[in-house]
Amino acid sequence: MAHEHKLAIFRGLLKFKSNTQKIWGVLIFLSLVTAVEVLLGIFKPESLNAKVFGMKLLNWIFIILTIVKAYYIAWDFMHLRDEKSGLRRAIVWTGIFLMAYIVFILLQEGGYVFNVYDKGYIKRDF
Amino acid sequence: MSTAVANTGTEGKTWDGGNEPLRASYGKMMMWFFILSDALTFTGFLAAYGFSRFKFIDAWPIADEVFTHVPFFHGNYPMIYVAIMTFILIMSSVTMVLAVDAGHHLNKSKVTIYMFLTIIGGIIFVGSQAWEWNTFIKGDFGAVQTKGGNILQFVDTHGNRVAIRDFATKNPHNERVQHERKNGLWFVSEGSLPEYSVEDVVKGLESHKDVLVRTQLINEHGHKTVLTREESLKQIKTNGKLVVHGANLKVNEYGSSLFADFFFFITGFHGFHVISGIVLNIIIFFNVIVGTYERRKSYEMVEKVGLYWHFIDLVWVFVFTFFYLV
Incomplete structure (x- = not known):
């Protein structure tokens, strides 16, 4: 809890001496990830345009990096790493389940509506 | 543990609120539940x-072509400004977590400094957001909206954007003036008229041989489709309806008006969270200064408001990805 911090990140690969040090370490990591995202966003390498599971590889990279960032913000800045696992799971898995559900439904439906516009009898190119 | 906040007289009374399930105090747990529900929103x-x-999906605006401005610099710099904004927000998250850490060591002066820096970071972020909105609303090149609500933009033969003001020929005999309550019907109002009419654009397009029309449709290379000269004139003449400049909740020169609607709504809702976060931070900041938590021997309030502040950062990470990157 509050006063005892787990000081290792990357599954124990990187251990910090104090909580303050860990905070700066996580900041550097988050900044690096953001810098990579921004550089990819500016240059958009042609080689990453290949489609993987119906979406561009580049977009998959962006979304995965975002979730990585979200993980370190929640685990180290919001101290989820130091909470009891019961509390952590109650918060994280409830959210992830409901979010995945609504995102799946709405994107599926959006794709369907696009097909109706594209192949059906509704015109919007005027 | 000894981190329970105020002494509410419930200590040790398991069935009267003194219990701490999951070893988190009542306030902290409720903050987490609020954050979860807000995350779902x-x-x-x-x-x-x-x-x-x-x-x-085949006609959505490309963010790199929409958000290209940086204050004090002319030219085309996609992503740079929003990257700076993201960094400011992450930085203020760091000062917040440092304040929480100093609170655990009951170090009042350090908590004060870090809380202050957090508030400053939040204010800079909201200011940047306001600038971003202002630029977006003012618009840049202008475009023509068709009868079907699609957007036609203008490019030169190299594919560079051309502003309507640079080629449209204004008709000196256009006598249409904006209707105002004082000189017309008092119960009818009208928004400001576009600077150019579609006829002005058609005239300009006819006399400028190197200007082409670019539609919303994205081709297989991920770029917007540019029409040939004949098709350009035909599109504007048959379908052009309204000259739009900038973006609001009705029209959007960058493409689908839904893009502008969602941009205003989601970044606006996030900005509203930042503003309320700043207000909460200021309240806690003054409580720290007057020594409330010093006397309580617990800085858990800083931790709770910190959770909210980090949540704002967390949301921004996703807004950043889905509005600017993907």
Whole structure:
């Protein structure tokens, strides 16, 4: 809890001496990830345009990096790493389940509506 | 543990609120539940944005072409400004977590400094957001909206954007003036008229041989489709309806008006969270200064407001991805 911090990140690969040090370490990591995202966003390498599971590889990279960032913000800045696992799971898995559900439904439906516009009898190119 | 906040007289009374299930105090747990429900609200918004985008997946605006401005610099710099904003927000998250850490060591002066820096970071972020909105609303090149609500933009033969003001020929005999309550019907109002009419654009397009029309449709290379000269004139003449400049909740020169609607709604809702976060931070900041938590021997209030502040950062990470990157 509050006063005892787990000081290792990357599954124990990187251990910090104090909580303050860990905070700066996580900041550097988050900044690096953001810098990579921004550089990819500016240059958009042609080689990453290949489609993987119906979406561009580049977009998959962006979304995965975002979730990585979200993980370190929640685990180290919001101290989820130091909470009891019961509390952590109650918060994280409830959210992830409901979010995945609504995102799946709405994107599926959006794709369907696009097909109706594209192949059906509704015109919007005027 | 000894981190329970105020002495509420419930200590040790298991069935009267003194219990701490999951070893988190009541306030902290409720903050987490609030954050979870608020996260679901934002998910709803972002998922709705995804729905609209999938619906118009072949015609959605490309963010790199929409957000290209940086204050004090002319030219085309996609992503730079929003990257700076993101960094400011992450930085203020760091000072917040440092304040929480100093609170655990009951170090009042350090908590004060870090809380102050957090508030400053939040204010800079909201200011940047306001600038971003202002630039977006003012618009840049202008475009023509068609009868079907699609957007036609203008490019030169190299594919560089051309502003309507640079080629449209204004008709000196256009006598249409904006209707005002004082010189017309008092119960009818009219928004400001576009600077140019579609006829002005058609005239300008006819006399400028190197200007082409660019439609919303994205081709297989991920670029917007540029029409040939004949098709350009034909499109504008048959379908052009309104000259739009900038973006609001009705029209959007950058493409689908839904893009502007969601941009205003989601970044606006996030900005509202930042503003309320700043207010909460200021309240806690003054409590720290007057020594409330010093006397309580616990800085857990800083931790709770910190959770909210980090949550704002967390949401921004997703808004950043889905509005600017993907």
